[in-house]
Amino acid sequence: MKSVIVMLKEGEFEERKEEIGMLAKTGGYAVLEHFIQDKRARAKFLVGKGKVEEIHDFIKSHKVGLVIFENYLNSRQIMSLERELRVPVIDKYDLILNVFERHAGSREAQLQIELARLNRNIPYIKMATGIRVRTDHPGFGSSGEYIVRSTIANIHKRIKKIEGELEKYSKRTREQAERRRKKGKIVSIVGYTNVGKTTILNALTGAGKRERDELFTTLKSKTAALSEGIFLMDTIGFIRNLPHELVYAFRATLEEIKNSDLILIVMDASDSDEEFQRKKDICEITLAKIEALDVPVMYVLNKIDIGKSKEGEYVPISAKHGTGIEELKQEIIESLG
Ligand SMILES: Nc1nc2c(ncn2[C@@H]2O[C@H](COP(=O)(O)OP(=O)(O)OP(=O)(O)O)[C@@H](O)[C@H]2O)c(=O)[nH]1
Ligand SMILES: [Mg+2]
Structure with a gap:
């Protein structure tokens, strides 16, 4: 998939640029362009509004399907960016998870990744469902709140279940290690x-x-x-x-x-x-x-x-x-x- 990388020009810039490029490549994304912001971080999009417009024009004319931020984004920033850019926006955290997913050979690794993803998604889902419900049904705030709460409750249930299963794996690994140490x-x-x-x-x-x-x-x-x-x-x-x-x-x-x-x-x-x-x-x-x-x-x-x-x-x-x-x-x- 075609992608672009966005990053702030901060410390260890060259190394971080190389590393995010490697991660993108490992994740299976072709990087067409880098967008570098010299100015300091902004609250809404991390980068400035002008930069967002620049990225938007580029991805439209080059049919880019994914925008990768080297810097970490919060849920609100991801949502604002996706609304402006109209393609999925991920940051280094999501990219590492995607790479992990490609390399996850075992059920244990898959569960570990799912756990990390769920924890990461809670604030995003809270915000996304909250906003969607509010705009779809003005005046029905309480039912919207119910939907958000049950979604979040389901996620917490799933998290508990995964943690339980992972605990079994760790126990087995610990026992294996114990046996090996004896040998x-x-x-x-x-x-x-x-x-x-x-x-x-x-x-x-x-x-x-x-x-x-x-x-x-x-x-x-x-x-x-x-x-x-x-x-x-x-x-x-x-x-x-x-x-x-x-x-x-x-x-x-x-x-x-x-x-x-x-x-x-x-x-x-x-x-x-x-x-x-x-x-x-x-x-x-x-x-x-x-x-x-x-x-x-x-x-x-x-x-x-x-x-x-x-x-x-x-x-x-x-x-x-x-x-x-x-x-x-x-x-x-x-x-x-
Ligand atoms: N030139 C050179 N390349 C090496 C040497 N050792 C490893 N490599 C290459 O470095 C790359 C990474 O090697 P891996 O053994 O997969 O590295 P790793 O530390 O296990 O990496 P991860 O499991 O991905 O964290 C591969 O392309 C290797 O062929 C070496 O002594 N010389
Ligand atoms: Mg290795």
């Missing part, structure tokens, strides 16, 4: 999305898991044996500004990290120095959020075939070409021994 040590591979975590797991274990130049290829932690008594666990990638509702939905997946015996923090040597540092910060913040700071860490510098060395202590590898893989394996075994 040996767990090493989790963490890092920003697309740095090559799954490629490393495959290179170290020959597991043959799906690796792709897309964001969030891996949604569910997957484990494979590295050697007798050592298990490697691949995890969902981190990303800047991941909405906390999403972190909440995937917390069971992330929680497994804090129970591991060693954490490999994977970094991408092909990133610019600034981006490298930012991704490192995001990894550390995320590990703190999931209370995994007690677990010893080892930093791995991947993609050295296309990047340059970085300051700090890293195990340098190229998972794609197998460079340094044997050394990494030895380092892991030694540090656990």
